[in-house]
Structures are given as structure tokens and as C-alpha cells.
Amino acid sequence: MDNSAAPHAGASPHSRDAWYASLQLPEHELAAAVLSLVEPLGLLVTVKSLATGRYVYASAGMGSLFARGESGLLGLSDAEFLRSEEVQALRRAEQTVMAQRAVVLSDHRLELEGRRREFSVSRTPLGAEHVMAMWVERTEERHRETHLQRALNQIEQQQKTLEQMRRESQQGSGRDDLSGLYLRAQFDDQLLREIDLSTREHREFALVLIALDPAPAAIQVLGEQARQRMLEGLGRMLRANTRAMDAACRIGEHLFAVLLSGVGLATAHARMEQLRRQCTAQIVVLNGQDLGLSLSMGVASFPHTASKQEELLQASETAVQEAQRRGGNQVVLAPIPFGTL
Structure with missing residues (x-):
């Protein structure tokens, strides 16, 4: 398609005028063509004196x-078919447009046939005394938003109740209060036992380090309460997605570890990728807002990645840091040294 005659965004007014002149169309025909394209998109247009x-x-x-009916609104005023408070709201918006001499967007609620309907209306001045308006109905969209907000509020209340019950049942158990997981001391003991067992029985296991990714700015402004809610959410996911023989622990402020007993590197990666996807889809709510849950994971295996405790931990830490460096929300495998092949 040849676009050589079409004006571009940086074109001068003179070149834009030349492009329009090349169409050889009367102004009213061009306006009619534009308006004919608008209504099929659900946009309704008016011009008012x-x-x-x-x-x-x-x-x-x-x-x-x-x-x-067929006569439409032509020649009518708002007072002939709208309530007085609705007429006043439209009038105020129109006066704002004329005072500012700029495009103004406003929302309006109208009572039509016994049903409240909601609209977004953008207006622009036309000359000295006319205003053009483009109406978009938002009723169904706002209903969906309302239903979603109610659902989020219900989920939040359920999560609060479940977490309170979990805390009460775990009092004195030595687990982390926020996540409900084992703490660093239990992790160190379990890691040593898993190394000893795997060495004696010549089998492998996987170590996964999991870090909460930094929250978006809109979530960070919610402060400590949002951080705690995300830690609770991650704890729920880890408790639900680990076997009795595994060990899920909180070993740092935003760092978690999972020991997958008898599991090789490929299987561990597949399981953690599934967990990552589930966490991404998990709804964690605070004050009616979904916080999201984004994780970076580093997976290492014993004895293929490393055969010593310190080296295994270092390999997992390096892998999780690489996941974060790549932008987070992903699983990275620690490399297997060539010397172990």
C-alpha cells in the first residue's frame, strides 16, 4: 500500500493541509465518513449548541x-428526556470543556427505563458555541468490576481466617509465624540428614532456593502488611505442593528453601516450574487488591551439581540470583560441573 501521500505525526500544518487537499473531498463528506466508522465500534456521537x-x-x-425513535435527538434538549440532576451534570461538563478549550473526559450515570447505566463521555469544543461528545457505555464493565471486587474481598476474608486458624494450631511448634514453614535451624539439620542419607544409599536429592521478587511500585506503597500477606501466600503454596518427605523452610527475610528427597535435577525443575506457574496465578489479597506472587527459583542437585553442603548452597544461591538478574519469575538450573560427568 502506498502511504506516500498520507501525513505523518511530525508533519507541518502546511503538509497536512496539502494531504487533505489531495483528497478533493468537501469537508462534510470527510466528517460523514469519519462518523460512519465510529458507531460500529460502540461509540455514540453528539454535537450540541x-x-x-x-x-x-x-x-x-x-x-x-x-x-x-426515528426522529432521534435532533432539535431536543436534555431536559426533555433526562432527570434534572442528570441535565445539570451534563451542563457542568460542557461548560468545563468550553472554559478549558480542550478535550475533557467525564463519567455520567443515567437512569434509563428503570435501570442505572454508566457512560464515559469525552468532549471537545467546536467553534464558539458547540460541543462535540463521544459516548461509550461502561455499564457491564463496571458491573464486572464490582463483582470482581466482591470476590476479592471474600477471598481476603477467607485467607485471613485460614491464616489465623493455622497460627493457632501451630503455636509452640517452632515454625515461622508468617509462612508456617520450618526455620533455618531445622533446614540445616534436614540438609545434613539428606546428604548423609543420599551418600549412604547412593541416591540424589534436589535443593531449591526461592526468593520473592520485588513487588511493583503500586504494591510497595502498601508497606509491611503487603509483604506479610505475600509471605503468607507463598507459605500456603509451599505447604500445599511439597510431600511429607520433603522439607520447605523459610531461611531468610525473603528467601525460602525446599529439599526434594530422592528427586533428580530434571524432575525438580519440572515440579518447581509448575509451582512457579501456580504462584503466578495465585490470588493474594490485601484491602481488596490482588498483590500477585512472583518468584525466582534456583535448583541444584546432590551429588551432580555439588557433593558438599557449602557448594550445594552456593550453587543454588547463584542460580536464584541468575533468575533475578533475568527479570525474575522464572526457574534457573545450577550448572553441573564437567568433572562430575
Whole structure:
């Protein structure tokens, strides 16, 4: 397609005028063509004279919206089909447009046939006394938002209740209060036992380090309470996705570890990738807002990645740091040294 005659964003007014002139169309034909493309997209257009308060143009959809039949809104004023408070709200918005001489977006709620409907309306001045408006109905969208907010509030209340019950049942157990997982001391003991068992029985196991990724700025402003809620959410996910023979522990402020007994590197990676996906889809709510749960994971195996405790931990730490360096929300395998092949 040849676009050589079309104006570009940085074109001068002179070149834009030349492009328009090349169309050889009367202005009213160009305006009619533009308006004909708008309504199929669900956009309704009006032009009103502020001197008389009457519509001088209204697309067919506007007439249908207000049940005005074939005659539509042409020549009518808002007072003839809207309530007085609705008329005043429209008038204030129109006066703002004329005062600012700029495009203004406003929301309006109208009572139509016994049902409240919601609209976003963008307006722009036309000349000295006319205002063009483009209406978009938001009723169903706002209903969906309301239902979603109610669902999030219910989930939040359920999570609070479950966490309170879990804390009460685990009192005195030596587990982390926020996540419900074992602490660093238990992890160190379990890691030594797993190394000893795997060495004696000539089998492998996997060590996974998990770090909470930094939250988006919009979540960070929620402060400590948001951080605690995410730690609770991660604890729930780890408790639900580890076997009785595994060990899930909180070993740092934002760092967790999972020991997967008798599991090789490939299987551990597959399981952690599944867990990562589940965490991404997990809903963690604070004050009706979904916080999200993004994790970086580093997976190492004994004895293939490393055969000593310190080396195994270092390999996992390096892998989780690499996951974070790549942008987070992913699983990285620690490399297997060639000397162990």
C-alpha cells in the first residue's frame, strides 16, 4: 500500500493541509465518513449548541439509547428526556470543556427505563458555541468490576481466617509465624540428614532456593502488611505442593528453601516450574487488591551439581540470583560441573 501521500505525526500544518487537499473531498463528506466508522465500534456521537441547549447532530445509536425513535435527538434538549440532576451534570461538563478549550473526559450515570447505566463521555469544543461528545457505555464493565471486587474481598476474608486458624494450631511448634514453614535451624539439620542419607544409599536429592521478587511500585506503597500477606501466600503454596518427605523452610527475610528427597535435577525443575506457574496465578489479597506472587527459583542437585553442603548452597544461591538478574519469575538450573560427568 502506498502511504506516500498520507501525513505523518511530525508533519507541518502546511503538509497536512496539502494531504487533505489531495483528497478533493468537501469537508462534510470527510466528517460523514469519519462518523460512519465510529458507531460500529460502540461509540455514540453528539454535537450540541450551548446557546440553545439543543442537539444539532446525534448518531442513530443515541436516539436508540434514549428511546427517541426515528426522529432521534435532533432539535431536543436534555431536559426533555433526562432527570434534572442528570441535565445539570451534563451542563457542568460542557461548560468545563468550553472554559478549558480542550478535550475533557467525564463519567455520567443515567437512569434509563428503570435501570442505572454508566457512560464515559469525552468532549471537545467546536467553534464558539458547540460541543462535540463521544459516548461509550461502561455499564457491564463496571458491573464486572464490582463483582470482581466482591470476590476479592471474600477471598481476603477467607485467607485471613485460614491464616489465623493455622497460627493457632501451630503455636509452640517452632515454625515461622508468617509462612508456617520450618526455620533455618531445622533446614540445616534436614540438609545434613539428606546428604548423609543420599551418600549412604547412593541416591540424589534436589535443593531449591526461592526468593520473592520485588513487588511493583503500586504494591510497595502498601508497606509491611503487603509483604506479610505475600509471605503468607507463598507459605500456603509451599505447604500445599511439597510431600511429607520433603522439607520447605523459610531461611531468610525473603528467601525460602525446599529439599526434594530422592528427586533428580530434571524432575525438580519440572515440579518447581509448575509451582512457579501456580504462584503466578495465585490470588493474594490485601484491602481488596490482588498483590500477585512472583518468584525466582534456583535448583541444584546432590551429588551432580555439588557433593558438599557449602557448594550445594552456593550453587543454588547463584542460580536464584541468575533468575533475578533475568527479570525474575522464572526457574534457573545450577550448572553441573564437567568433572562430575
